[in-house]
Amino acid sequence: MGRLPCCDKAGVKKGPWTPEEDIILVSYIQEHGPGNWRSVPTSTGLLRCSKSCRLRWTNYLRPGIKRGNFTEHEEKMIFHLQALLGNRWAAIASYLPERTDNDIKNYWNTHLKKKLRQQQTGLEGFYKVSRIPQSITKGQWERRLQTDIHMAKRALCEALSVDTPSPLLTQQDTKLGTVSKDPFHHASANTDNHLAVRSCETSSSTYASSAENIARLLKGWAKRSPVNQSSSSSPLSTLSAQTKSETRTTQENSFDNRSSIVAATGSSSSDAGFDSLFSFNSSTAHMFPTKSDSANGCYRLQDESKPSLETLNPLGVPLSLLEKWLLDDNCGVSAQAIDDHLMRDLSLDDDGDDHVEAASLLLQ
DNA sequence: AACTTAGACAACCGCGACGAT
DNA sequence: CATCGTCGCGGTTGTCTAAGT
Numbered sequence: 001m002g003r004l005p006c007c008d009k010a011g012v013k014k015g016p017w018t019p020e021e022d023i024i025l026v027s028y029i030q031e032h033g034p035g036n037w038r039s040v041p042t043s044t045g046l047l048r049c050s051k052s053c054r055l056r057w058t059n060y061l062r063p064g065i066k067r068g069n070f071t072e073h074e075e076k077m078i079f080h081l082q083a084l085l086g087n088r089w090a091a092i093a094s095y096l097p098e099r100t101d102n103d104i105k106n107y108w109n110t111h112l113k114k115k116l117r118q119q120q121t122g123l124e125g126f127y128k129v130s131r132i133p134q135s136i137t138k139g140q141w142e143r144r145l146q147t148d149i150h151m152a153k154r155a156l157c158e159a160l161s162v163d164t165p166s167p168l169l170t171q172q173d174t175k176l177g178t179v180s181k182d183p184f185h186h187a188s189a190n191t192d193n194h195l196a197v198r199s200c201e202t203s204s205s206t207y208a209s210s211a212e213n214i215a216r217l218l219k220g221w222a223k224r225s226p227v228n229q230s231s232s233s234s235p236l237s238t239l240s241a242q243t244k245s246e247t248r249t250t251q252e253n254s255f256d257n258r259s260s261i262v263a264a265t266g267s268s269s270s271d272a273g274f275d276s277l278f279s280f281n282s283s284t285a286h287m288f289p290t291k292s293d294s295a296n297g298c299y300r301l302q303d304e305s306k307p308s309l310e311t312l313n314p315l316g317v318p319l320s321l322l323e324k325w326l327l328d329d330n331c332g333v334s335a336q337a338i339d340d341h342l343m344r345d346l347s348l349d350d351d352g353d354d355h356v357e358a359a360s361l362l363l364q
Numbered sequence: 365a366a367c368t369t370a371g372a373c374a375a376c377c378g379c380g381a382c383g384a385t
Numbered sequence: 386c387a388t389c390g391t392c393g394c395g396g397t398t399g400t401c402t403a404a405g406t
Contacts, residue, residue, distance in 0.1 A: 015399085015400080016400075016401090035392090036391090037391080037392070038390085038391065038392090050391085050392090051392085051393095054392075054393080055393095058393090087395070087396090088394085088395085089394075089395065090393075090394055090395085101393095101394075101395085102395095105395075105396085109396095
C-alpha cells in the first residue's frame, strides 16, 4: 500500500505562484512562522499542497535570499564544496546562507557542470592515472583518499588565492560576469524582494495578475495586520519592530523594494501593515518559532531552514573556520583539525572517491 | 513576423529521515 | 519496537524568455 499523497490531487493548484498567493503565504508565515506546513493550505485557503507552500517559502519568499548572478567568490565556494560534499545541495547551501539549495543546484547544473566537463575533457590523461582501481583495498583507498584530500586542499588554496585564479573559473568568467539577458535579473540582482520586482516587471506576463488585485489584497492585509493596532499581538512583529532601527541598513537593501510593488499597485507606502509585511530582513528573518517554542510564544534567533553560521555544518567544521580555510591564501588555518573533520565525514561517504576525484580536478 | 532552439529558473515528484505515538 | 505523519532533500520536469534562423 502506497503512501497517501500529501494533498488531494484534485483541487490542488499547480504551476507558477501568483503574487496574490505569495502575499497570502508570506502574511500567514509572518503571523504564524514557518513550519506546520500541513496546516498552511487549510489555514490560508491556498489551493496548494503543503509541500508546494514550503518549497515556495524556502526557495523564493524566505527573507535573506540573494538572487541574481553568482559572484566569483560564491562560484568558487560551490566548486570546492561540491568537490568535497558531492551533490548535497542543502549542505552546500548552508555555507552560502543567501542562496537556496535549489538555486545552487540549478546553477551547478546549468553553469558549473559545464565548466567541469570542459575541464575533464582536457584531463583524460590525468584521470587515467588518478582513477582509483575497482580492486583497491579499503586500506589503500583510505590512504589514497587522505593523500588526495591533502592534495586537493593545497590545490584549493592555490586556486583561491587572489594572484592565481582558479583555472576552472577563468574560461567563462567574462560570460558569467556579464549581466543576465533576462531583464528580471537586472532588477533582482540587488534585491531580496523578488515578489515586488516580479510583480512590476512581469505585468504583461501571465505570471503577474492585475495590479488592482494585488492592491486589494495588500489593503485587506494591511487592515487586519496586527501591527496596525496599538500593540502588536504577534511576537514576530514585536521583535521585528524592536530590531528595526538596528537593521535599517539591511532593510533598505532587502525590502525597500516594496516601493516598487506599492508603485505598481497604487497602495500607500506609509501603510504600517504593508511595512510590517516586508519588515523581514536578514536579521529578523531568523526569528521564527520553533515547533517546540511556538506554543510558548518563544522565538529564537535561528532561521528555520538555514542553520546558524557558527553551528557545525555538514562537514562538522564551523563555517568561519572552513571558509577561512577555503579562502585563506596562506592556508594556515587549523589544517589538521579540518583534516580530521573531513576524514571523518568523507570516510563515511560511499561515493567519496567521486568527490575526491572532483576535488582532484582542482589540482590542475 | 513567425517559428525554432537553447538557456535559465521555478516547481513538482518520489523517497528517505526523523519524531511522535 | 512498529507504525504513521510530516518534513526536507535531490533529481527531474515544466515553463518562460531571449536569441537565432
